[in-house]
Amino acid sequence: MITFRNVSKTFTIGKREVHAVRNVDLTIEQGEIFGIIGFSGAGKSTLLRLVNVLEIPSAGSIEVQGVDLAKLSPREVRKVRRGIGMIFQNFNLLTSRTVAGNIAYPLKLAKVPRQKIKERVDELLRFVGLSEKAKNYPEQLSGGQKQRVGIARALATSPDILICDEATSALDPDTTGDILRLLKKVNKELGITILLITHEMHVIQAICDKVAVMEDGEVIETGGVFDTFTSPVHPTTKRFIRSIQQDLPSPSLLEEWRHKGGEKLYRIIFKGEVASDPVLSRVTRKHDIDVNIVYGSVQEIQAKFYGNLLVSFEGDEEKTARAVKELNDIVQIEEVEVAWA
């Protein structure tokens, strides 16, 4: 478990003070995958580095697994770091060592006996699926393979926590998927708590349980991933969500719709169970009107459906009003104000 209590971090660059992290209160529970999202410069990287004491807070306190980080000697800091694995955007592998040598490195630092190191390295290579690459050097690997080595190396000392600094940002979409699946496996099979930072909403959508949104050093919104996705509060959160799911067609398409004398548009939001019921079909049939799906998507977030549809109804106005009223009891429905240019 990681607890941030009113944590701030200020850097002094020349004469200018930069508030990288401001008054952050955050709790990351044991066993969850917690994502912090923000645009670059939001302070998420600094926040992450506070967890393994690569940065020291200017104010506030941080507790990791019940240990207050502020009270540690350098020797104790190094011990705490062995309980926190870290992976990086640019992998940061040692070019002078082979794949096996890289994975063995933290174990050598911890003075683990040679035979034990060998067994552990073999085990980790199997876990990340790189057994045949043990004797290769990092420059002979692809980006995805390098990150696998990074993950194996971070897991070598059997940490309780894994922190990920934009771990997939340097990878192509396919490889990103592979690495995210591997992180999920690390979390599920080894029970390791994962704290990751990213600027990509789909990373949060794919593996996180909880999310915190950062802007200007502050955490502006935090909560479960499904709730945050389906009912975001802060405008920045909405922007991130819109980056992976558009909820409105482009203005030119709307304009065309208007030209054709289009009817009123309604947005219907289905969450969870409701998405699998034939709600629309049932209600429209009952009120004897037709429904026309203009735009929309159905997604899976944290193993739950989330539908976002733009529809119009064709039929008697009064009947339509009654249908909308009935739908409103079951799903979220609202008339969309299309800006008639």
Place this chain on the structure above:
Amino acid sequence: MGVDWQTFWPRIVEATGQTILMVAVTLVIGSIFGIIIGLLLFVTRKGNILENAFLFQIINFLINIIRPIPFIIFLVAISPLTREVVGTTIGTWAAIFPMSIAAAFSIARVVENNFISIDPGVIEAAKAMGASPLQIIYTILIPEALGPLVLGLTFITISLIDFSAMAGTVGGGGLGHVAMTYGYQRFDTSVMVVTVVILIVLVQLAQWIGNTLSRKILRR
């Protein structure tokens, strides 16, 4: 005129031996001190693992005053110190002393530059894995910088061959001495040509060894 090559060859061989001895011993002593100074310079830099502005400024200043002095002047200038330490200012060992000092400070800069070019992310990763500053030096800085370091030392070795020739003119012995006394002062072109050829061969050899070693380390 000209020299009697029958009797002169052993002198050339001896002088070549002296040059190689001067360069080799200087390289060893200079590298030991140079790596230590360069390491100190790097780790005490702002934001580094053992940041210390005071120590950094002192070392940096020292390097900057010694390096620009032309070697032939430096050689003469520190001769009182050479006499204190070595006991004489003449001969091969007396040449090795100033050569080692000059080499150490040049090597320090090369070492520092090579360490700076290591990806800071790798050092951060080692820290995150619980490495102590000393472990970072032994397990990251030196192995990661070794390839370019060998090339840097090769470059220094070649300038040491140059230094040794200068040291020869002030009684250091070696090929420089032979070239000066026989080739220059006695106008014996054949001696000059022979010594120059030997020096060229030595430089080629040093470069070849350095390239081969660094290629092995860098795997390219």
